[in-house]
Amino acid sequence: MGYGKSVTVSASRPRTRGLYAAWRRFRSSAWFHLILALVVFGLVLAFIAKPYAVPSGSMENTLQPGDRILVYRLAYLGSQPHTGDVVVFDADSQWGTLPPESPLKAVLRWFASISGFGPTGAHTLVKRVIAGPGQTVSCCSAHGAVVVDGHPLDEPYITHNLPFTPGTLDCSTTPRSQRCFGPVTVPKDSYLVLGDNRANSSDSAFRCRGAPVGDVSCFRWARRSEIVGRVVATLWPIGRWRAF
Structure with a gap:
């Protein structure tokens, strides 16, 4: 029973690391910066000028x-x-x-x-x-x-x-x-x-x-x-x- 639990935990860690690595790659991509710029620009248009x-x-x-x-x-x-x-x-x-x-x-x-x-x-x-x-x-x-x-x-x-x-x-x-x-x-x-x-x-x-x-x-x-x-x-x- 304990052995089964350890397998589940160890399997989740690579998945978590993989998601984090994918997020870091996306965050440094041109697409992320383009989307961020559009969001900021939209907020400026909607609420400021x-x-x-x-x-x-x-x-x-x-x-x-x-x-x-x-x-x-x-x-x-x-x-x-x-x-x-x-x-x-x-x-x-x-x-x-x-x-x-x-x-x-x-x-x-x-x-x-x-x-x-x-x-x-x-x-x-x-x-x-x-x-x-x-x-x-x-x-x-x-x-x-x-x-x-x-x-x-x-x-x-x-x-x-x-x-x-x-x-x-x-x-x-x-x-x-x-x-x-x-x-x-x-x-x-x-x-x-x-x-x-x-x-x-x-x-x-x-x-x-x-x-x-x-x-x-x-x-x-x-x-x-x-x-x-x-x-x-x-x-x-x-x-x-x-x-x-």
Whole structure:
């Protein structure tokens, strides 16, 4: 009986040594380092920083269609977006009807959401944060500026703004300037976001411009849970590289 036990133990030791030797060989192989690099890269994409493509001209001239931007996903860990931040967010149905998605594409998107490789949402947008929860926003001041909590914003990044001429075409004339909207108080866990290319941006206030005062049902919000992160750099093309 004891002899049988000794045979079992002695047989297991070569197997253990063989497995350990095989693991050491694999650990020193190119395949191991490639897999490790992919895992680390996937974790970085999923939790720290990720490149995105700019989908439209809404943020011109700050960002151009097709620009590759780097989004810092930990930017709002323990903090909130601020006025002036350029953010990427996954737009829900209030931003338009989403195209039908095949089962294969849905699976690939699910894989992307957990691995970091590929887009996380079916409809991803990039806009600039103008106001956050509880803040009151309107347009315009006497000189045509967006007003947040009674203070007009200085927005040198705006291009192609909508027409506004004090006394001739403003928020008190008939017709009103299409630049005008609000006032509106931003709901909880939401953000009012606008494009820098104000005359050609389907943003939070797009459906409300020129609408009657008091109608706030037309506003669309970037929800806190849908914000992927803050844009920190333009990566491509090389000639447009810049940090934010």
